[in-house]
Amino acid sequence: MAEAAAVEARGWGWRHAGRRPWALDGLDLVIEAGERVLLLGPSGSGKSTLLAALAGVLAEDQGESRGALLVDGRPPRATPGRAGLVLQDPQSQVILPRVGDDAAFGAENLGVPADEVRSRVVAALAAVGLDIPLDATSTRLSGGRQQRLALAGVLAMRPGLVLLDEPTANLDPAGVTEVRDAVVSSVAATGATLLVVEHRVAVWADAVDRVVVLGADGAVVADGAPAAVLAAQGRSLAEQGVWVPGRSPAIRRAPLAASGPVLATSGLLVGRDRRPVLAVPDLELPSGRLTALTGPNGLGKTTLALTLGGLLPPVAGSVVPAPWLAGGLRGGPSEWRSRDLLGRVSVVFQSPQHQFLAGTVRDELAVGPRALRRPPRAVAARVDELLERLDLVRLADANPFTLSGGQQRRLSVGSALAVPPRLLLLDEPTFGQDARTWAALVELLLEGVDDGAAVVAATHDPELVALADGRVALEHERAVLA
Amino acid sequence: MTPIGERINPLTAIGVALLVDLVLLASVDVVTAAVAVAVELLLAPLAGLRLARFARRALPLLTGAAVAGATISLYGRTSGAVHLRWWLVVVSDGSLALALATALRILAIGLPAALLLAGMDATRLADALGSRLHLPARFVLAGLAAVRLVEVFGEDWRTIALARRARGVGDANRIRRLPGQVFALLVVALRRAGLLATAMEARGLGAAERRTWSRPSTFGRPDLAALAAGLLVVALAVGLGLATGSYRVVLT
Numbered sequence: 001m002a003e004a005a006a007v008e009a010r011g012w013g014w015r016h017a018g019r020r021p022w023a024l025d026g027l028d029l030v031i032e033a034g035e036r037v038l039l040l041g042p043s044g045s046g047k048s049t050l051l052a053a054l055a056g057v058l059a060e061d062q063g064e065s066r067g068a069l070l071v072d073g074r075p076p077r078a079t080p081g082r083a084g085l086v087l088q089d090p091q092s093q094v095i096l097p098r099v100g101d102d103a104a105f106g107a108e109n110l111g112v113p114a115d116e117v118r119s120r121v122v123a124a125l126a127a128v129g130l131d132i133p134l135d136a137t138s139t140r141l142s143g144g145r146q147q148r149l150a151l152a153g154v155l156a157m158r159p160g161l162v163l164l165d166e167p168t169a170n171l172d173p174a175g176v177t178e179v180r181d182a183v184v185s186s187v188a189a190t191g192a193t194l195l196v197v198e199h200r201v202a203v204w205a206d207a208v209d210r211v212v213v214l215g216a217d218g219a220v221v222a223d224g225a226p227a228a229v230l231a232a233q234g235r236s237l238a239e240q241g242v243w244v245p246g247r248s249p250a251i252r253r254a255p256l257a258a259s260g261p262v263l264a265t266s267g268l269l270v271g272r273d274r275r276p277v278l279a280v281p282d283l284e285l286p287s288g289r290l291t292a293l294t295g296p297n298g299l300g301k302t303t304l305a306l307t308l309g310g311l312l313p314p315v316a317g318s319v320v321p322a323p324w325l326a327g328g329l330r331g332g333p334s335e336w337r338s339r340d341l342l343g344r345v346s347v348v349f350q351s352p353q354h355q356f357l358a359g360t361v362r363d364e365l366a367v368g369p370r371a372l373r374r375p376p377r378a379v380a381a382r383v384d385e386l387l388e389r390l391d392l393v394r395l396a397d398a399n400p401f402t403l404s405g406g407q408q409r410r411l412s413v414g415s416a417l418a419v420p421p422r423l424l425l426l427d428e429p430t431f432g433q434d435a436r437t438w439a440a441l442v443e444l445l446l447e448g449v450d451d452g453a454a455v456v457a458a459t460h461d462p463e464l465v466a467l468a469d470g471r472v473a474l475e476h477e478r479a480v481l482a
Numbered sequence: 483m484t485p486i487g488e489r490i491n492p493l494t495a496i497g498v499a500l501l502v503d504l505v506l507l508a509s510v511d512v513v514t515a516a517v518a519v520a521v522e523l524l525l526a527p528l529a530g531l532r533l534a535r536f537a538r539r540a541l542p543l544l545t546g547a548a549v550a551g552a553t554i555s556l557y558g559r560t561s562g563a564v565h566l567r568w569w570l571v572v573v574s575d576g577s578l579a580l581a582l583a584t585a586l587r588i589l590a591i592g593l594p595a596a597l598l599l600a601g602m603d604a605t606r607l608a609d610a611l612g613s614r615l616h617l618p619a620r621f622v623l624a625g626l627a628a629v630r631l632v633e634v635f636g637e638d639w640r641t642i643a644l645a646r647r648a649r650g651v652g653d654a655n656r657i658r659r660l661p662g663q664v665f666a667l668l669v670v671a672l673r674r675a676g677l678l679a680t681a682m683e684a685r686g687l688g689a690a691e692r693r694t695w696s697r698p699s700t701f702g703r704p705d706l707a708a709l710a711a712g713l714l715v716v717a718l719a720v721g722l723g724l725a726t727g728s729y730r731v732v733l734t
Contacts, residue, residue, distance in 0.1 A: 083685050085684035097605065108695065109687050110686050114694055157686055339651075357662070
């Protein structure tokens with residue numbers, strides 16, 4: 001068993017290459033060996049940078065540092081394997097296509113003898129509760145299992161310091177619990193030091209014995225036992241976007257008069273490449289309503305949303321638009337031209353990056369209005385209005401790919417609203433948002449609802465589901481109206 | 483039966499395919515190529531591929547052989563009796579013989595790869611390159627990462643196409659929207675590559691002086707059998723070519 005590692009930062013700072021401000025600066029922090037620490041702070045306070053530096057994945061050519069950052073009294077890059085890092089996105093951490101090979105990858109890189117690699121892999125998979133064959137396909141596991149596999153890969157390296165960078169932000173509720181429990185039990189078994197970055201305090205508050213809060217400039221503003229820090233700092237943390245238990249953002253909704261459906265389905269079977277995935281009971285999507293589409297991952301929520309949005313043809317049955325939505329167009333949305341979808345139906349994908357088309361935020365928002373050949377002055381007015389509402393005025397000329405995750409998400413929703421659709425479908429719109437960006441996003445969606453649009457969100461987010469007017473719950477191979 | 487490609491070491495598969503191909507690339511006559519194709523087809527059932535899978539893998543080869551044969555029969559060097567003459571097209575005994583030889587050569591050279599490389603697994607190839615050929619770990623693992631990225635390209639491409647339709651700009655014909663879509667794929671791919679590189683570094687990539695390759699990359703009886711089969715193809719093809727006096731080397 002590896003000994004737990006101690007962490008020390010003395011006036012440490014890091015500036016990414018090509019940026020003027022320091023990502024974080026003047027950090028003074030001591031973490032004793034074996035401590036379990038939750039690291040909180042507003043977006044942009046450099047939490048992820050600190051974890052990356054401790055894991056030794058920040059190379060000298062990626063920026064400059066000052067002060068000292070030490071693991072066991074030595075620079076992190078001089079002690080490979082002492083720290084292991086699990087990141088946010090499950091998919092991008094799968095390195096090898098078979099479970100056993102993936103879990104072995106880290107230990108192999110450290111030059112651990114082959115026999116010991118194999119025994120460590122078995123032990124690590126057991127420690128995270130992954131009871132699947134070593135030759136199972138890692139790329140098709142659920143997000144929760146992929147995160148546990150990434151953790152097993154880290155544990156097989158026998159690190160003295162386990163670093164977790166928002167490991168549950170992209171998971172469904174079942175996945176969040178399974179990953180948290182795997183972390184708690186495996187860290188208890190190895191005694192390793194634990195440092196977690198996460199917006200959702202409730203998930204980790206009971207699993208750690210210390211909470212450290214970074215300020216916007218990266219300096220420590222609070223440090224202590226979880227209950228004490230949350231009592232003293234709960235309010236300011238919530239204002240900075242941390243999900244503090246009992247301090248979720250308050251969203252008010254005015255009840256609206258019911259109105260007719262914008263779209264209905266009849267005998268709908270959805271799937272890809274004519275392979276059926278899900279049979280859908282006949283649905284009506286009411287305008288002026290927020291509908292939540294819920295259910296475990298992998299059942300076809302995305303496929304259903306893409307079909308309702310006219311991007312995939314139904315395998316069987318039909319999607320029937322209300323006559324006022326079709327406005328003279330024939331058939332279902334999947335038979336319409338792309339341009340005809342504008343102002344009628346809009347879909348926001350789970351990954352905003354797949355949807356970006358332009359080189360600046362301003363042009364990105366103008367894509368829809370320009371495709372409809374609106375006059376330049378009207379386009380500019382609409383874009384300015386959206387920039388204001390999305391809080392992206394300062395970033396109007398930035399490249400969409402350089403925005404933060406929360407900003408990218410707001411931009412993708414904003415560009416879907418640029419030509420206001422009668423039906424807006426969104427795939428996991430609130431994944432990975434902190435409490436502040438979450439509130440901004442939800443208000444944007446509700447404005448659409450108040451304007452009379454039917455808004456449908458495929459989501460796991462309990463707070464968003466609680467705000468919805470109606471719900472479509474997917475169970476195995478069928479959908480249920482709730 | 484599992485495909486031979488899954489039972490032999492990837493290095494054997496590549497080595498045997500290379501052996502057969504180099505010998506046959508050097509010879510241009512009909513007899514050598516015909517014997518090679520015949521022996522390869524006789525050995526094919528032993529490769530453990532289902533007929534449907536074999537047919538699927540062989541289809542591009544058959545198409546290539548047919549197209550090349552047809553072209554050469556029409557335009558190949560004229561000699562002997564002339565059967566048809568129309569503009570530049572001259573079909574003669576000579577062009578027909580050359581067409582047949584070319585089509586057979588394409589089949590003879592392609593079949594070993596179609597049979598042996600079925601079921602070739604990138605992870606096993608990387609293990610073999612790292613632990614047997616002792617290629618640098620970073621080089622081998624970068625190749626492996628590239629394979630992993632290429633696998634998700636198809637899915638990314640489809641998602642990007644759907645996303646463009648959703649944005650109202652999906653009506654242009656395929657050719658016109660190709661550049662934009664390729665660029666979008668490139669951006670997404672670069673980002674994926676960056677994330678994967680970080681994930682690999684976070685698991686100690688390049689940490690140790692000598693990386694462990696924990697999966698044994700072994701050679702066994704199936705490897706010997708594959709090698710013997712390759713030698714048999716080569717020996718019979720060249721032997722019969724020489725015996726019938728038809729054997730010709732490409733450079734003479």
